[in-house]
Amino acid sequence: MSKIYDLIKEHQGKWLKGVREIKGSLMYVENVGEVGYDEEVRIIGVDEKERVGRVLETSQEEVVVQILGDRAGLTIDCLVYFTGTTFKITVSEEVLGRMFNGRFEPIDGLPPITFGERREIIGEPINPVAREYPHDFIQTGISAIDGSLSLVRGQKLPIFSISGLPHNMLAAQIARQATVRGKEEEFAVVFAGIGLRSAEAEYFIKEFTRSGAIERSVVILNLAEDPAVERLMTPRIALTVAEYLAFDLEMHVLVILTDMTNYCEALREMSAARGEIPGRMGYPGYMYSDLATIYERAGIIKGKKGSITLLPILTMPGGDLRHPIPDLTGYITEGQIILSQELHARGIYPPINVLPSLSRLMKAGIGPGKTREDHKYVAEQLYDFYSRGIKARDLARIVGEVGLSPRMRRFLKFADEFENKYVKQGVYENRSIEETLKIAWEILALLPEEELIRIPRHIISKYHLGRRG
Amino acid sequence: MSVERRGVIRKVSGPVVVAEGIPDIKLGEVVDVGKERLIGEVVRISEGYFTVQVYESTSGIKPGEPVYATGKLLVAELGPGLMSTIFDGVQRPLEEILKRAGSFIKRGIKVNALPRDKKWYFKPVVSKGKKVEGGDIIGSVKETPLIEHKVMVPPGVRGEVVKIEEGEFTIEEPVAIIKSDSEEIEVKMYHEWPVRVPRPFKKRLPLIVPLITGQRVLDTFFPIAKGGAACIPGGFGTGKTVTLHKVSMYSDADIVVYIGCGERGNEMCELLTEFPRLIDHRTKRPLIEKSIMIANTSNMPVSAREASIYMGVTMAEYYRDQGYDVALIADSTSRWAEALREISGRLGEMPVERGFPAYLPDRIAEFYERAGRVECLGRPKRTGSLTIMGAVSPPGGDFNEPVTIHTLRFVGAMWALSTDLAYRRHFPAVDWLKSFSQYAEIVEEWWSKEVSEDFARYRRRALNLLTVASEIEAIASIVGEGALPDDQRLILLTAEIIKEGFLLQTAMEGVDVRCPPLKQYLLLKMMMDFYDKAYMLIKRRVPIDEIAEMPVVFEMMRVKEDERDLEAVKELYKRVMEALSNIAKKYNIPQEALSRGV
Ligand SMILES: Nc1ncnc2c1ncn2[C@@H]1O[C@H](COP(=O)(O)OP(=O)(O)OP(=O)(O)O)[C@@H](O)[C@H]1O
Numbered sequence A: 001m002s003k004i005y006d007l008i009k010e011h012q013g014k015w016l017k018g019v020r021e022i023k024g025s026l027m028y029v030e031n032v033g034e035v036g037y038d039e040e041v042r043i044i045g046v047d048e049k050e051r052v053g054r055v056l057e058t059s060q061e062e063v064v065v066q067i068l069g070d071r072a073g074l075t076i077d078c079l080v081y082f083t084g085t086t087f088k089i090t091v092s093e094e095v096l097g098r099m100f101n102g103r104f105e106p107i108d109g110l111p112p113i114t115f116g117e118r119r120e121i122i123g124e125p126i127n128p129v130a131r132e133y134p135h136d137f138i139q140t141g142i143s144a145i146d147g148s149l150s151l152v153r154g155q156k157l158p159i160f161s162i163s164g165l166p167h168n169m170l171a172a173q174i175a176r177q178a179t180v181r182g183k184e185e186e187f188a189v190v191f192a193g194i195g196l197r198s199a200e201a202e203y204f205i206k207e208f209t210r211s212g213a214i215e216r217s218v219v220i221l222n223l224a225e226d227p228a229v230e231r232l233m234t235p236r237i238a239l240t241v242a243e244y245l246a247f248d249l250e251m252h253v254l255v256i257l258t259d260m261t262n263y264c265e266a267l268r269e270m271s272a273a274r275g276e277i278p279g280r281m282g283y284p285g286y287m288y289s290d291l292a293t294i295y296e297r298a299g300i301i302k303g304k305k306g307s308i309t310l311l312p313i314l315t316m317p318g319g320d321l322r323h324p325i326p327d328l329t330g331y332i333t334e335g336q337i338i339l340s341q342e343l344h345a346r347g348i349y350p351p352i353n354v355l356p357s358l359s360r361l362m363k364a365g366i367g368p369g370k371t372r373e374d375h376k377y378v379a380e381q382l383y384d385f386y387s388r389g390i391k392a393r394d395l396a397r398i399v400g401e402v403g404l405s406p407r408m409r410r411f412l413k414f415a416d417e418f419e420n421k422y423v424k425q426g427v428y429e430n431r432s433i434e435e436t437l438k439i440a441w442e443i444l445a446l447l448p449e450e451e452l453i454r455i456p457r458h459i460i461s462k463y464h465l466g467r468r469g
Numbered sequence B: 001m002s003v004e005r006r007g008v009i010r011k012v013s014g015p016v017v018v019a020e021g022i023p024d025i026k027l028g029e030v031v032d033v034g035k036e037r038l039i040g041e042v043v044r045i046s047e048g049y050f051t052v053q054v055y056e057s058t059s060g061i062k063p064g065e066p067v068y069a070t071g072k073l074l075v076a077e078l079g080p081g082l083m084s085t086i087f088d089g090v091q092r093p094l095e096e097i098l099k100r101a102g103s104f105i106k107r108g109i110k111v112n113a114l115p116r117d118k119k120w121y122f123k124p125v126v127s128k129g130k131k132v133e134g135g136d137i138i139g140s141v142k143e144t145p146l147i148e149h150k151v152m153v154p155p156g157v158r159g160e161v162v163k164i165e166e167g168e169f170t171i172e173e174p175v176a177i178i179k180s181d182s183e184e185i186e187v188k189m190y191h192e193w194p195v196r197v198p199r200p201f202k203k204r205l206p207l208i209v210p211l212i213t214g215q216r217v218l219d220t221f222f223p224i225a226k227g228g229a230a231c232i233p234g235g236f237g238t239g240k241t242v243t244l245h246k247v248s249m250y251s252d253a254d255i256v257v258y259i260g261c262g263e264r265g266n267e268m269c270e271l272l273t274e275f276p277r278l279i280d281h282r283t284k285r286p287l288i289e290k291s292i293m294i295a296n297t298s299n300m301p302v303s304a305r306e307a308s309i310y311m312g313v314t315m316a317e318y319y320r321d322q323g324y325d326v327a328l329i330a331d332s333t334s335r336w337a338e339a340l341r342e343i344s345g346r347l348g349e350m351p352v353e354r355g356f357p358a359y360l361p362d363r364i365a366e367f368y369e370r371a372g373r374v375e376c377l378g379r380p381k382r383t384g385s386l387t388i389m390g391a392v393s394p395p396g397g398d399f400n401e402p403v404t405i406h407t408l409r410f411v412g413a414m415w416a417l418s419t420d421l422a423y424r425r426h427f428p429a430v431d432w433l434k435s436f437s438q439y440a441e442i443v444e445e446w447w448s449k450e451v452s453e454d455f456a457r458y459r460r461r462a463l464n465l466l467t468v469a470s471e472i473e474a475i476a477s478i479v480g481e482g483a484l485p486d487d488q489r490l491i492l493l494t495a496e497i498i499k500e501g502f503l504l505q506t507a508m509e510g511v512d513v514r515c516p517p518l519k520q521y522l523l524l525k526m527m528m529d530f531y532d533k534a535y536m537l538i539k540r541r542v543p544i545d546e547i548a549e550m551p552v553v554f555e556m557m558r559v560k561e562d563e564r565d566l567e568a569v570k571e572l573y574k575r576v577m578e579a580l581s582n583i584a585k586k587y588n589i590p591q592e593a594l595s596r597g598v
């Protein structure tokens, strides 16, 4: 018997006709009675395919439904079923090692998760008083991050990139190497591919398989060819799974969301389809709040052992940091790691430009007992010298290196060494924080000791190479 | 008994709900929405139906569900128990929500702002027979070891005290009875006030005293007066929150009201961990004892974000009315404006600029207008002040946008944060060329009396020097510093000393987290006196490098962090002057020449 028959039988009497209009991913249904805002909707077309939708606006006269999934083939005489509940997924321990699409249907050939708990994917805000301030330093083995932009467990720290730069490679390296020192727990990885090309998706899956992380991973994939509206659900499904792993199963979870730019494009598309007043560059005015309901799901909760560390990746359209997508993200996240075209062109991997990059939670994760007593000061001094070095480099482009004062020349040299020795490293090179700090002190030694004004004297005398002979 | 006024939902669209069936519904009236009784406020009334802004998530709410009118406006409860508490945007204590709902915020939770069962020891200060009126203090309660909570006759009430008692009371129990011509009114320790209405006072007073924040760049260069209003605009990561956190921790305000409006959960969590731990420098008590917090983070309902600002400012006014100097911090007012925009869009209102409604400037003005130094209502005669500081988060860090532009019209000071400085890790990244303070001249007298007569002169000269230095820097970036004449290089050198040694203040612990006015003055004096003397040397052809390479130059950049504090500055001052004299000696320049022509 046809699927449509089964479905209708399953939910007898609730299927309705009455679609007035289908416009892009939006469907207007008339006279359906009492339907809840945000409710999940099932739709079957004459092609007998089942689709999922969500209620965007509801009144007794008319309901506006956002159609998820493939819309081709839908006609006005399709059947609609209002499920009476908001969008939920079933989660259980079984999710580990599994792969799903953007509607949480398995794509690994295994059966769907049927036994477990039903969870709404929109999630609820963590009560601010329930939060525990993140403070556990995560060693990623990457100097530019560990030394200058330290990541801590429970932080949300995005990578701002440009198409063509190795952000995926960097994210995979972080996922592979991230550890909290002195603790044995390994991170579970929840990976959400949002509008990802298959090659990119395969890269991650291969990396996770190779490192053995795949057994501790959950992959949610919405590929470039998959429906764009599903991109609105993908990160939320990922975070719902992550919350379950972190706060029910008490695991430390690293969530990678890539590429959030595709998410925002889908949001813009949906907003335009609804005829909403467009905000900056056509993105809806509520994009900040919308993104916040995703990013703010990272964190640590008092009394629970697990945590969610969030690593969203986004490509900045036109490489522009002021574009609404990186801009609004930066306003929500706890810092940003910015990749630079210029460093990449010079063959520096990872091409992290530390100057505009920032980790806001760094201060809580470093220092004596966590990393080392000199870490904070070294980081500040490196910044200061590097920014002076960049200034010197700009000047040298105009007046030539000979036109620089001896002091400026030293800063210039420092900037070169900083990029080549400290930032640059191998894709499989995993540096301990001690190694990172050792390199830092080596390059700091390029400058006279009294220039180290951001470092207290007792730290200088303990760690400065010149002092240690 | 009053009849239940009940209506029915017709339409739900995000936080906006349209309902009908309560003919006498009032604009601004609070309603309970749906079976779960979510909190909402009537924002528009049309023929036959009304529109409600709901302060909780409306997921799953259906047309046909009921709506109940409460007969009340959106009010704040004002009384003992506010201090040390953290509320959400509609004044629900988050600790209570945690107890009832667990780590995640569920909707439909009804909790009182003030604890009903807690007993407070009430001490009357007036006795039976006394004639009192709104604003008069009739007694007090030790709300926290730091805050003596003055119990006032609610605005509008007048008559004779016929009963007043000392002892332990809950806030629901009357502590006094006032007999007016027509009735006897029970006075409790708390009352309600509609948050969108400013609380009355007797009269505005001129601003004269600075709010000392302990942050050098603010206090010395761009001060804010007690009762004034300032905004702090800046792109993401430029330091709005850290600066405001520091002000809330180290300022000399009696009371701090901190509103986290549409920002990060972890930032509120940080305050909650720091406030009980940090010791207020004036009173040596934990900061939490003088603080009220509101957290409506970015992922909490947008409409409650709109309300949170009014909740905060109403509570702040209430303590101002008791005669306190209150500092109100709102981070970020842009998120509040965006909430206005979102609601306005859902209401189908006509947007004017970048989607914002036409009334945006009015709302911003109304908010900042609630700042002020006032003579409070009632007796004894007292003054209180409310200082407002608001963060502004302009899209793309570009100040040319509605919220920044309109805010600037209504504040007396702007602390403009620069992305460029932030990238160089120059914090606080307050741009000394773009920032301004109209309070600078007003508070000069205070500095002159309390710190030193010549403070204003040093301040002005230092600002000038920084301005000139930036012009010279522009030239230097084309020709190289080496090509500049020595007197200009001295200006650059001094500017660098001021930037590193004075403006830069990044400490999260140690002496430099808070720099008292006298130390600010001594540091600046040292740097400017250095400039003047060095200038005389340069005029007498001493090469600039001779001066730039003196070890004391680098020491001036780090002495602010010396744990010996003032002593270290004073001692360094002597050494700087000696070092310059020694150079003079070396070049056979008479010592008098150093101080001439300054
Ligand atoms: N006064 C300061 N001292 C030391 N570091 C600072 C200071 N101000 C800012 N910073 C650094 O800059 C980072 C960003 O500051 P902050 O969180 O205050 O930015 P913001 O302007 O509030 O950004 P957003 O708009 O995204 O909230 C901090 O995490 C800290 O590393």
Ligand SMILES: [Mg+2]
Pocket: B240, B241, B242, B263, B331
């Ligand atoms: Mg901030």
